[in-house]
Amino acid sequence: MRRSQRPELSVETVHVDPEEWSEIYLVGDVHGCPGALEELLESELAVDDDDLVVFVGDLVRKGPDSAAVVDRVREADNLLTVRGNNEQKLLDGDDSLPELSESDLAWMADLPLAVTLPGTLVVHGGVDADVPLADHTPRELMTMRATPHGSGDRPYWFETRTTRPTVVFGHTVLEEPHHTGGAVGLDTGCVHGRALTYYDWRADEVGQLPVDTVYEERPPSKLLDAETPTAARADD
Numbered sequence: 553m554r555r556s557q558r559p560e561l562s563v564e565t566v567h568v569d570p571e572e573w574s575e576i577y578l579v580g581d582v583h584g585c586p587g588a589l590e591e592l593l594e595s596e597l598a599v600d601d602d603d604l605v606v607f608v609g610d611l612v613r614k615g616p617d618s619a620a621v622v623d624r625v626r627e628a629d630n631l632l633t634v635r636g637n638n639e640q641k642l643l644d645g646d647d648s649l650p651e652l653s654e655s656d657l658a659w660m661a662d663l664p665l666a667v668t669l670p671g672t673l674v675v676h677g678g679v680d681a682d683v684p685l686a687d688h689t690p691r692e693l694m695t696m697r698a699t700p701h702g703s704g705d706r707p708y709w710f711e712t713r714t715t716r717p718t719v720v721f722g723h724t725v726l727e728e729p730h731h732t733g734g735a736v737g738l739d740t741g742c743v744h745g746r747a748l749t750y751y752d753w754r755a756d757e758v759g760q761l762p763v764d765t766v767y768e769e770r771p772p773s774k775l776l777d778a779e780t781p782t783a784a785r786a787d788d
Contacts, residue, residue, distance in 0.1 A: 563665040574602040576753040580738030581722040584615025588748045592761045608722035609636025609676035614743045614768045619651045635663035636676040637694045673717045678709045710735035711779045729758045730778040744770040
């Protein structure tokens with residue numbers, strides 16, 4: 553995997569060569585749930601050393617054991633993550649996870665804000681299709697829902713995106729995975745007792761590991777039922 557800063561992105565980026573890996577999976581927000589993570593890797597996907605798993609960020613906070621999740625991802629050469637807004641909160645001084653070491657925080661500070669594969673961009677929050685990638689700030693890439701130059705209301709950026717690259721993201725908790733040609737949303741509330749969602753990059757298919765344990769309550773009204781780009785345009 554090659555790490556660099558490219559003109560089309562204003563942030564440090566890891567570039568994945570798919571020829572180096574047998575299978576490639578992208579995984580939604582884990583939020584400190586090591587049990588679900590281990591079941592996904594070992595049982596659901598049966599990941600081995602020839603497979604690559606890329607996380608969309610937010611490995612930490614809200615769940616029971618963020619340190620275990622960080623250790624699992626840090627120690628494996630075939631596990632990679634972008635930095636999410638919850639990692640950024642710790643770097644900005646949030647002290648809610650004293651069990652994480654200075655070494656853990658230094659590792660988070662070194663995480664890329666973007667991962668690219670051919671035709672695919674992985675970030676935590678999202679992008680604005682009307683703004684060049686190089687003009688996005690790190691915080692926008694980690695936290696975007698509505699486009700920064702809009703009203704802040706729906707439709708959200710992924711509900712109208714039809715352009716390439718396909719952006720794979722987390723951050724926004726969805727009722728169901730969002731899977732279109734322009735965007736793939738993977739946060740389906742693992743920590744809320746719903747599902748840990750993954751995207752099989754080669755097959756262009758989404759799958760889910762159901763999760764029964766609720767570590768943080770989230771009412772159904774706080775789950776987004778995302779519209780497809782076609783439906784969003786029809787409502788304009």
